Amino acid sequence: MSKPSVLIIGAGAAALSLIASLPGGCRGRLLTKASVRSGNSMYAQGGIAAVRLPEDSVDSHVRDTLTAGDGHNDPALVQDLLAEGSALVNRLARDGFPFDRDARNRIRLGLEGAHSFHRIFHAGGDATGRVLMEYLLDRTSGRASILEHTTVLKLIVEEGRCAGALALHEGRLTEFRADAVVIASGGCGSLYARYTGDSGITGDGLMLAYEAGAELCDLEFMQFHPTVLVKNGTTYGLISEAVRGEGGVLRDEEGRAVMEGRHPLGDLAPRDVVARAIHAEMQNGRDIHLDISGCERFGERFPTITGILERAGIDIEAGRIPVAPGMHFMMGGIKVDGSGSTCVPGLYAIGEAACTGLHGANRLASNSLLEALVLGERAARHSFGYAARRHSERTEPKFSRLPPAENLGALEVPLAEPAELQRQMSLHASIVRHDAGLRQLEQWLRNLPTESVPLSDLTREKAELARLWQLARLVVRSALLRTESRGAHYRADYPARLDSEWSGRTVTHTKAAAAPILAKERTTSECSVSL
Numbered sequence: 001m002s003k004p005s006v007l008i009i010g011a012g013a014a015a016l017s018l019i020a021s022l023p024g025g026c027r028g029r030l031l032t033k034a035s036v037r038s039g040n041s042m043y044a045q046g047g048i049a050a051v052r053l054p055e056d057s058v059d060s061h062v063r064d065t066l067t068a069g070d071g072h073n074d075p076a077l078v079q080d081l082l083a084e085g086s087a088l089v090n091r092l093a094r095d096g097f098p099f100d101r102d103a104r105n106r107i108r109l110g111l112e113g114a115h116s117f118h119r120i121f122h123a124g125g126d127a128t129g130r131v132l133m134e135y136l137l138d139r140t141s142g143r144a145s146i147l148e149h150t151t152v153l154k155l156i157v158e159e160g161r162c163a164g165a166l167a168l169h170e171g172r173l174t175e176f177r178a179d180a181v182v183i184a185s186g187g188c189g190s191l192y193a194r195y196t197g198d199s200g201i202t203g204d205g206l207m208l209a210y211e212a213g214a215e216l217c218d219l220e221f222m223q224f225h226p227t228v229l230v231k232n233g234t235t236y237g238l239i240s241e242a243v244r245g246e247g248g249v250l251r252d253e254e255g256r257a258v259m260e261g262r263h264p265l266g267d268l269a270p271r272d273v274v275a276r277a278i279h280a281e282m283q284n285g286r287d288i289h290l291d292i293s294g295c296e297r298f299g300e301r302f303p304t305i306t307g308i309l310e311r312a313g314i315d316i317e318a319g320r321i322p323v324a325p326g327m328h329f330m331m332g333g334i335k336v337d338g339s340g341s342t343c344v345p346g347l348y349a350i351g352e353a354a355c356t357g358l359h360g361a362n363r364l365a366s367n368s369l370l371e372a373l374v375l376g377e378r379a380a381r382h383s384f385g386y387a388a389r390r391h392s393e394r395t396e397p398k399f400s401r402l403p404p405a406e407n408l409g410a411l412e413v414p415l416a417e418p419a420e421l422q423r424q425m426s427l428h429a430s431i432v433r434h435d436a437g438l439r440q441l442e443q444w445l446r447n448l449p450t451e452s453v454p455l456s457d458l459t460r461e462k463a464e465l466a467r468l469w470q471l472a473r474l475v476v477r478s479a480l481l482r483t484e485s486r487g488a489h490y491r492a493d494y495p496a497r498l499d500s501e502w503s504g505r506t507v508t509h510t511k512a513a514a515a516p517i518l519a520k521e522r523t524t525s526e527c528s529v530s531l
Helices: 013-021 058-068 075-094 128-140 204-212 271-283 303-311 367-393 418-428 435-447 460-481
Strands: 005-009 027-031 144-147 150-158 161-169 172-177 180-183 222-231 234-238 249-252 288-291 320-330 333-335 347-349 410-414 450-454 506-509 517-519
Touching (some): 005 013, 005 161, 005 172, 005 367, 013 027, 013 128, 013 367, 128 367, 161 180, 234 303, 271 288, 271 320, 418 435, 435 460
Parallel strands (some): 005 180, 027 144, 180 347
Antiparallel strands (some): 150 161, 161 172, 249 288, 410 450, 506 517
């Protein structure tokens, strides 16, 4: 007898958390366009934020998250998710997850920007993401079939429900049917010239969901990490915020502390504040470096970063790391409820591809891996329940053949180089934005010549470029509509936060609507699918 089936698109921590939590009576299948060991989760240097110290509390973690989110979070979801997350992380510790420990075998907790207490769990020094991924891969072995180098091009929607996906697999278009589909394909770092993650993170999942009828919201909120190692124009990798938590100081070429007098938290101010400060200094022709001379046992504490420095030819003993801001995390995405459900029955989204309302306008450091773990578990329960119900309604197995190639549709692919798209986005829609630049960019994107490529003729590269271009147009439209500055969205022509006009208001895009929806409700519960 067949089992209820769940199809997962993407292979990061959220996807693996979901697979590890699926009941034994479920048939899981994971599709990833690269390998299960690629993607942003493997690159995560920071840690997992959770409460452990007796003087700390979930309420304190909630306050820090809401403060960083700049009045745009879903407070009820923040409270529930962080409480559940702290319990989950402490359970991981009891189950033997190899969190870093001190000489007395106590878990060593780090401090990162905008956190009130030491609550950052690390593993492998600055390799938490890699260690977590290997841990999850070990625990998901055999629980789902994994198809690598498989690029999803379209979701199958029948009778208003998501029923699978069409993907390029082994050189041909293949249909993958399922009772429920979960998008866990990450964000869109590759929209910009400098980014901290994998080059294959191109917004695919967001546009797949959009075309299937799901809503995209908060796309204007893009977090730029303040410290990316950039030397002679080449980007080498992320320099974790934990370095500043261990004593690193941002300085200009004359040794002046960049953050002094700019924010009460100094170098550990919220990321948007630090990124804008560095951006302003660079606009004035100054080079910025991270002074690590005050960091004890740097090579031992940060082995991953030490390797990055060696590849860049930077002497650790000199204590100066050249840095610049780079695209790091998108707070917006596919609009979901607290279980990962979208407005499209049978379609779920988790991880960076999803917008739950946890991060608001600016993500608090190390909350993303926590969200991935919690939403993975929640979506596993909910999607399996949905899949089991759908499966039971069938009187016989459903089989179908691919329709003729000419009936599968096509993608409009811009006739432009990805590097030029990245350059334009970095110039007009990154850390500091204004009306004239955004409108110029919107017109450039609209006027790009395109070619219509049938799905059957698409390559991964052309599909990625098409998705980046489609998403860029929605991001720019969102940034134009939000005429205020809030969190990571900063408008030079509207530098103030305007609560009277924008408090709790989201910019939402849906394919069915002729224009973006300016919703007044922050909560996402209306997208829930009842079982």
